[in-house]
Amino acid sequence: MGMTINVDLSICNLESTDCYLIAYFYYVTGAPLRDLNGEYRTYDDSVSVGVPLVPSRREQTFRAIELFLPYDELHLESGIYDLSFFIRIAREATNQTLAKTGHYFWHFTNQ
Numbered sequence: 001m002g003m004t005i006n007v008d009l010s011i012c013n014l015e016s017t018d019c020y021l022i023a024y025f026y027y028v029t030g031a032p033l034r035d036l037n038g039e040y041r042t043y044d045d046s047v048s049v050g051v052p053l054v055p056s057r058r059e060q061t062f063r064a065i066e067l068f069l070p071y072d073e074l075h076l077e078s079g080i081y082d083l084s085f086f087i088r089i090a091r092e093a094t095n096q097t098l099a100k101t102g103h104y105f106w107h108f109t110n111q
Contacts, residue, residue: 002070007087009099010061011053018092022050023067025074028082028105033074040073047074053089074108081108 005023025033025047035041035048042048049069053062067087074083084103091098 002068002073005049005067005069005085005087007065007067008061008063009065009089010059011055011089011098012059014055014091014098015058015060017055019053019055019098020050020090020092021053021065021067022048022088022090023069023085024048024088025069025083025085026103028084033076033083035073036075037073040069049073052092071108071110074110076108076110078110081110082106083108 032046035045049067084105088100089098
């Protein structure tokens, strides 16, 4: 069981540039969810999931890119949680943010 995030996006002027598409997960308070096993994480051990992205043309549209996060990787005890995530596109070589969304809010019940 898990969460699939589908992303559509268009990229210009990044032909053959190694990029990443990443989702970062937070409590609604703004505190990041902490990774406990090193599987789905950022450099600072916050929960995230990402995929590499390399545009092959000067202008390219990607449709339905899937980011999948198993619910167990949220590392939450039983309960009801108000959470959020945002999506970021970054250049791999420099970690430069190329674009990011606002936060998407959701409720999660862990039994």
